Amino acid sequence: MNRATLTFAVLLALALPLSLLAGRVWIDPASTPNAALILGELRLPRALLAIIVGGGLGAAGAAMQGYLRNPLADPGLFGIAPGAALGAVVALWFGYTASAWLLPLFALIGAGGAMALLAAIAGRTGGIALFTLAGLMVASLAGALTALAISMAPNAFAMSEIVLWLNGALTDRSWREVWLAAPLVSLGILLLWRTGRSLDALTLGEPVARSLGIDTSRLLWLLILGIGLTVGASVAVAGIIGFVGLIVPHLVRPLTDRRPSQLIVPSALAGALLVLVADSVVRILPLVTELRLGIALSLLGAPFFLWLLLRMRKGLA
Secondary structure (H helix, E strand, O other): OOHHHHHHHHHHHHHHHHHHHOOOOOOOOOOOOOHHHHHHHHHHHHHHHHHHHHHHHHHHHHHHHHHHOOOOOOHHHHOHHHHHHHHHHHHHHOOOOOOOOHHHHHHHHHHHHHHHHHHHHHOOOOOHHHHHHHHHHHHHHHHHHHHHHHHOOOOHHHHHHHHHHHOOOOOOOOHHHHHHHHHHHHHHHHHHHHOHHHHHHHOOOHHHHHHOOOOHHHHHHHHHHHHHHHHHHHHHHHOOOOOHHHHHHHHHHHHOOOOHHHOHHHHHHHHHHHHHHHHHHHHHOOOOOOOOHHHHHHHHHHHHHHHHHHHHHHHHO
């Protein structure tokens, strides 16, 4: 276990019990009425879901930046998150939300469709440039179809539900979402972890990686499946939560030897910590209605992204 993994594991262990107590009303287990019910049925599943979602997005960001060898890469560029969002929007548009399982199911179908389209375009070649362009095309198409669905919403209620869901949140989530997301995200992180050594070799360039025996097509398939599971499942239960996959690897990288294989697990833990803390903060803020988690992380991520751009520009000057 490297230093970064241990550091973020300890911080996560400390943050979890504090997040269970934090909220508009702070919980005192000894004196708050129905404290056990509130903690067990409301606070704990929400906190665990924050850990699951953040862990998946953090690992996906680290793997994507390692594959593209670009510190500004984000899992949203793969088109899988927009595809999952499109699936959920279709469910909301047609009113298929009477069953609690239908919206996440449609989101997973949307993520699967984006994965299939991405693999059909770029899966055989394994070329990084083609894969990047294919991801941008899938993201653009899914975004356009989502905007079309919003503009043609059958009623104001459906439009409001779509917009709120796209902003991303963990409000009113239960154990049902935890049991849905946990196995999918865990499997996705495992697949991404298995790409570590191949990503290390890829830092030397594709020709060198192939000469070392790396099967770049297999690597690409593992990445598509791993990122599809982590990002697709996260979007299915929480909506769009951006910038986690961009911010987290940058925070973790200085604590490692900067090899992609040493970045994936610490980034998963750091992503879990970031989303857990951010969700606790939005619960504490004294606002009339709770700030959506996706909006809060975008307000944090956009200035961070600008700072990265300015730093890169200064380095090139």
